[in-house]
Amino acid sequence: MRHFDLVIIGTGSGNSIPNDAMAGWQIAILEKGTFGGTCLNVGCIPTKMFVHTADQAAAPANAKKLGVDAHLDAVHWPEIRDRIFGRIDPIAEGGRNWRANENANVTVYEGTARFVDAHTIDTGTGETITADRIVIAAGSRPTVPDIADLDTTGFHTSDTIMRLEELPESLIIVGSGFIASEFAHVFSSFGVDVTLIARSNLLLRHEDLEVAERFTEVAKTKWDVRLQRKTTRAEKTANGVRLHLEGPDGEETVEAQQLLIAVGRQPNSDLLDAGKVVELHEDGRVKVDEFQRTSQEHILALGDISSDYQLKHVANHEAKVVQHNLLHPDDRIKSDHRFVPAAVFSSPQIASVGLTEEQAKARGIRYVTASQAYASIAYGWAMEDRTGFAKLLADPATGQLLGAHIIGPQASTVIQPLIQAMSFGLDAKTMARGQYWIHPAMPELVENALLNLPLD
Numbered sequence: 001m002r003h004f005d006l007v008i009i010g011t012g013s014g015n016s017i018p019n020d021a022m023a024g025w026q027i028a029i030l031e032k033g034t035f036g037g038t039c040l041n042v043g044c045i046p047t048k049m050f051v052h053t054a055d056q057a058a059a060p061a062n063a064k065k066l067g068v069d070a071h072l073d074a075v076h077w078p079e080i081r082d083r084i085f086g087r088i089d090p091i092a093e094g095g096r097n098w099r100a101n102e103n104a105n106v107t108v109y110e111g112t113a114r115f116v117d118a119h120t121i122d123t124g125t126g127e128t129i130t131a132d133r134i135v136i137a138a139g140s141r142p143t144v145p146d147i148a149d150l151d152t153t154g155f156h157t158s159d160t161i162m163r164l165e166e167l168p169e170s171l172i173i174v175g176s177g178f179i180a181s182e183f184a185h186v187f188s189s190f191g192v193d194v195t196l197i198a199r200s201n202l203l204l205r206h207e208d209l210e211v212a213e214r215f216t217e218v219a220k221t222k223w224d225v226r227l228q229r230k231t232t233r234a235e236k237t238a239n240g241v242r243l244h245l246e247g248p249d250g251e252e253t254v255e256a257q258q259l260l261i262a263v264g265r266q267p268n269s270d271l272l273d274a275g276k277v278v279e280l281h282e283d284g285r286v287k288v289d290e291f292q293r294t295s296q297e298h299i300l301a302l303g304d305i306s307s308d309y310q311l312k313h314v315a316n317h318e319a320k321v322v323q324h325n326l327l328h329p330d331d332r333i334k335s336d337h338r339f340v341p342a343a344v345f346s347s348p349q350i351a352s353v354g355l356t357e358e359q360a361k362a363r364g365i366r367y368v369t370a371s372q373a374y375a376s377i378a379y380g381w382a383m384e385d386r387t388g389f390a391k392l393l394a395d396p397a398t399g400q401l402l403g404a405h406i407i408g409p410q411a412s413t414v415i416q417p418l419i420q421a422m423s424f425g426l427d428a429k430t431m432a433r434g435q436y437w438i439h440p441a442m443p444e445l446v447e448n449a450l451l452n453l454p455l456d
Contacts, residue, residue: 012037013315014137054189140304168257175262343412354403370452378440399427
């Protein structure tokens with residue numbers, strides 16, 4: 001039985017851990033699927049390449065309000081798909097080849113790993129190995145809800161929908177979170193008739209309430225949005241799929257050529273039998289401390305399999321912490337999850353960091369708020385944006401920002417100065433008045449929201 005100094009399960013952010021300082025270590029890397037993890041292959045990178053293309057496809061329809069007559073001639077799905085994966089697939093394969101063939105101290109095993117005990121792993125290739133230290137970075141996978149006869153429909157998840165052979169005329173999306181909202185934008189911009197099925201009374205319900213309400217309001221003008229619906233049964237039809245729903249007005253059905261299940265993702269801890277050797281949360285996430293250690297000190301974990309945040313930038317941060325702590329066990333550093341930002345690349349775009357107003361109320365935190373509409377700044381006039389806004393929460397005594405929420409054009413970029421201010425303790429008054437703000441540019445949205453805060 002071969003023994004290693006370090007075993008890493010998963011090749012997303014975990015693949016970045018081995019470095020020159022570990023050149024003398026014998027390292028095993030285990031991967032059950034494609035090298036590069038969720039983000040590279042089925043997550044943030046390909047989806048945002050689709051989103052950018054969708055934004056271009058949607059532009060002509062948005063031009064009329066600016067006095068420009070434009071039209072979309074055609075969407076060539078195979079060319080869009082193949083441009084994206086023609087770039088991504090070689091990167092994934094190149095990463096695999098580099099690790100397998102050009103790292104003398106690294107051995108790659110391609111199979112589904114399972115824990116035998118706290119130091120022993122069945123690699124899924126017919127070989128069992130042991131290790132002094134183990135990093136669990138095996139990510140997550142799409143959750144498939146318990147819907148009667150769903151498995152007969154040939155449904156898609158976010159892992160497969162981007163590789164469709166042809167663009168459907170119609171698509172049902174079951175889900176109300178960021179994955180569902182992003183794909184609704186992509187496919188509707190390409191001319192697909194999109195129906196969105198949500199169990200809750202709002203889309204993106206984990207966002208600040210005002211943001212979620214505004215997004216839902218706008219979404220209803222773009223897609224067939226069915227709120228407060230429970231999907232009870234699915235069936236395959238001659239032309240696609242039919243879903244049976246229960247809602248406020250009783251039973252109903254919806255039909256489309258394709259079905260996307262996008263209700264969330266679940267950690268892959270069960271595939272690893274991780275619960276045999278480390279403690280898990282009720283939802284299956286591996287429990288870790290501030291140093292990314294599990295209940296077994298020699299086993300660390302990072303990313304979707306252990307984190308509250310299914311975000312690549314969080315997994316990358318945690319990978320750096322794990323790398324340091326493996327190399328410097330007597331001088332460990334902590335992960336910093338104080339101000340984790342997130343974005344939804346739909347239409348409109350959303351970005352957030354820190355507390356929502358509902359969270360601040362629930363925690364009994366004293367706060368004040370201020371909002372600023374895109375429509376009230378000069379660049380907002382230029383874009384004719386009538387729905388977007390920024391909302392800030394701050395401590396009225398200190399001016400320290402507690403949360404920031406933006407819905408509107410380029411929200412994921414416009415929010416960055418607020419993330420920086422929160423991370424480095426810059427108060428709202430100093431931030432607003434202590435620097436120039438380019439006029440007329442979109443960051444004036446942030447400047448004016450800061451100035452509007454009713455601080456003590």
